[in-house]
Amino acid sequence: MRVFRQAKWPEPIIFELGDPGRIGFMVPELEKEILEIVGEIAIPEKIRRSSPPKLPELSEVETLRHFVNLTQMTFGVENGPLPLGSCTMKYNPRIAAELAFDPRITMLHPLQDEDTVQGILEILYNLQKWLANIVGMDACSLHPAAGAHGELTGVLIIRKYHELKNQIDKKTEIIVPDSAHGTNPASSAMAGFKVVEIRSAPDGNVDMEALKAAVSDTTAGLMLTNPSTLGLFEENIVEIARIIHEVDGLLYYDGANLNGIMGYARPGDMGFDIAHINIHKTFSSPHGGGGPGAGPVCVRNVPVIPEKNIYLKDLLPGPIVEYDKEKDRYYIKWPGRYSIGVLKAFFGNVIPLVWGFIYILALGPQGLKEATEQAVLNTNYFIKLMEGVKGYSIPYDPGRFRKHEVVLSAEPMERDVGVTAEDVAKGLLDAGFYAPTIYFPLIVKEALMTEFTDTETKENIEKYAERLKEISDIAYKDPKEPKKWPQNTARTRIDNVKASHPRYVTPTWRVYRLRKEGKLGALK
Ligand SMILES: *Cc1c(COP(=O)(O)O)cnc(C)c1O
Numbered sequence: 168m169r170v171f172r173q174a175k176w177p178e179p180i181i182f183e184l185g186d187p188g189r190i191g192f193m194v195p196e197l198e199k200e201i202l203e204i205v206g207e208i209a210i211p212e213k214i215r216r217s218s219p220p221k222l223p224e225l226s227e228v229e230t231l232r233h234f235v236n237l238t239q240m241t242f243g244v245e246n247g248p249l250p251l252g253s254c255t256m257k258y259n260p261r262i263a264a265e266l267a268f269d270p271r272i273t274m275l276h277p278l279q280d281e282d283t284v285q286g287i288l289e290i291l292y293n294l295q296k297w298l299a300n301i302v303g304m305d306a307c308s309l310h311p312a313a314g315a316h317g318e319l320t321g322v323l324i325i326r327k328y329h330e331l332k333n334q335i336d337k338k339t340e341i342i343v344p345d346s347a348h349g350t351n352p353a354s355s356a357m358a359g360f361k362v363v364e365i366r367s368a369p370d371g372n373v374d375m376e377a378l379k380a381a382v383s384d385t386t387a388g389l390m391l392t393n394p395s396t397l398g399l400f401e402e403n404i405v406e407i408a409r410i411i412h413e414v415d416g417l418l419y420y421d422g423a424n425l426n427g428i429m430g431y432a433r434p435g436d437m438g439f440d441i442a443h444i445n446i447h448k449t450f451s452s453p454h455g456g457g458g459p460g461a462g463p464v465c466v467r468n469v470p471v472i473p474e475k476n477i478y479l480k481d482l483l484p485g486p487i488v489e490y491d492k493e494k495d496r497y498y499i500k501w502p503g504r505y506s507i508g509v510l511k512a513f514f515g516n517v518i519p520l521v522w523g524f525i526y527i528l529a530l531g532p533q534g535l536k537e538a539t540e541q542a543v544l545n546t547n548y549f550i551k552l553m554e555g556v557k558g559y560s561i562p563y564d565p566g567r568f569r570k571h572e573v574v575l576s577a578e579p580m581e582r583d584v585g586v587t588a589e590d591v592a593k594g595l596l597d598a599g600f601y602a603p604t605i606y607f608p609l610i611v612k613e614a615l616m617t618e619f620t621d622t623e624t625k626e627n628i629e630k631y632a633e634r635l636k637e638i639s640d641i642a643y644k645d646p647k648e649p650k651k652w653p654q655n656t657a658r659t660r661i662d663n664v665k666a667s668h669p670r671y672v673t674p675t676w677r678v679y680r681l682r683k684e685g686k687l688g689a690l691k
Pocket residue numbers: 252253254313314315316347348350392396421423424445460462
């Protein structure tokens with residue numbers, strides 16, 4: 168049996184540490200010459216605070232210990248396998264961090280004169296071009312901040328397309344399969360569309376009869392991820408594209424699972440018109456607690472009003488980086504008259520974009536293909552290891568080859584002995600593994616959505632499968648045991664109701680203080 172013990176520090180909140188007046192960092196005094204310049208542009212008196220902000224006052228070593236202790240009570244891809252399905256928690260190569268955090272990148276200001284930022288503009292220009300090539304499209308905007316933001320961008324482009332064609336009154340619906348990520352229907356609704364959900368067929372593809380029944384003149388577009396969240400390649404995609412295009416709808420590609428086909432197949436070639444890319448998934452920049460992501464959106468050269476020379480690319484949000492070949496100079500193009508506009512300040516999240524740029528540059532076309540191969544191989548090796556293990560099943564045609572992920576179900580175990588997917592997840596945590604995504608997609612009962620990505624080694628996948636088998640053995644022998652898990656983590660089992668109930672959620676220091684003073688209900 169694997170032995171794992173997570174550290175457990177009695178760590179207070181940083182505001183409760185330290186002492187007034189304690190100093191961890193000394194700002195050097197400005198030199199006289201600099202002071203002369205800065206003095207003039209110092210913050211005007213009238214917009215200064217009357218009292219300084221209440222910041223924690225700690226020494227350097229106290230600060231360091233605080234954060235190191237916290238990292239020891241959490242789990243990241245630096246600790247072990249983190250196979251959160253669909254989230255694509257790849258290893259984040261250090262070399263990319265080093266370069267993306269170079270002061271020559273981080274110290275740039277978006278309002279700097281173009282002539283002084285030709286380097287970063289060249290990076291962003293090339294990234295736009297490479298991403299367009301990878302998804303088989305013609306133009307990209309790096310502007311959106313993440314996948315969900317890219318989706319909103321995409322459906323706003325769909326809306327604008329129908330507006331410019333004077334048919335938005337009629338085009339009111341977006342079709343979304345029932346295997347979709349929750350952000351798909353949410354983005355469609357935010358853009359003012361009615362969401363029409365269609366079911367998946369028993370083989371995991373979109374049910375074509377349900378699709379045909381749902382499509383009509385009111386169809387504005389369809390959102391789909393391919394491979395799906397079940398890890399299955401949508402085999403009818405060309406036919407689906409034909410059906411949607413026939414009613415002048417647009418196809419949106421949710422690129423969260425691009426790492427399952429990258430280098431092998433391109434959404435643009437399948438008939439998709441618009442796609443987002445999760446830089447923080449497929450192209451390895453950190454996410455979750457690791458920092459902001461980036462969700463570039465690319466479009467195909469679809470005519471909107473060809474007589475007026477308007478194409479989908481004119482609807483993209485900006486700014487976009489262009490290149491003047493004659494002057495050999497990069498420049499910024501702000502959104503034009505047909506663009507959906509500006510959705511975020513300036514260029515989006517530039518650091519993760521640079522990270523993605525370095526990842527693509529380092530791997531090259533062959534390396535990107537190999538990353539895909541490794542991810543797909545890892546999934547299917549894991550499926551082989553799990554074949555016939557009591558308590559688990561693979562819904563939606565277990566015989567079909569999976570791409571980057573697989574959804575196991577703990578339904579047999581739940582039915583036989585009452586041990587659930589959540590219990591299984593806690594059993595994994597207890598052994599020093601991160602749990603898969605559970606209870607998603609919604610179409611699988613007791614779902615354990617598992618994605619090793621290209622990062623994980625053969626040995627780790629074997630250990631993971633072994634632990635799942637061990638959990639099942641324990642569950643069938645003593646079904647009460649799994650209910651006590653986890654024991655070896657910094658926090659034992661969390662009360663799911665309290666954890667999400669507004670009466671207990673404590674998201675900020677202010678709320679924490681109010682709870683502590685008993686003004687907002689108990690602090691537990
Ligand atoms: C992660 C994910 C999204 C949303 O992307 P974010 O970058 O997290 O906003 C959308 N669809 C699928 C299938 C995903 O896995």
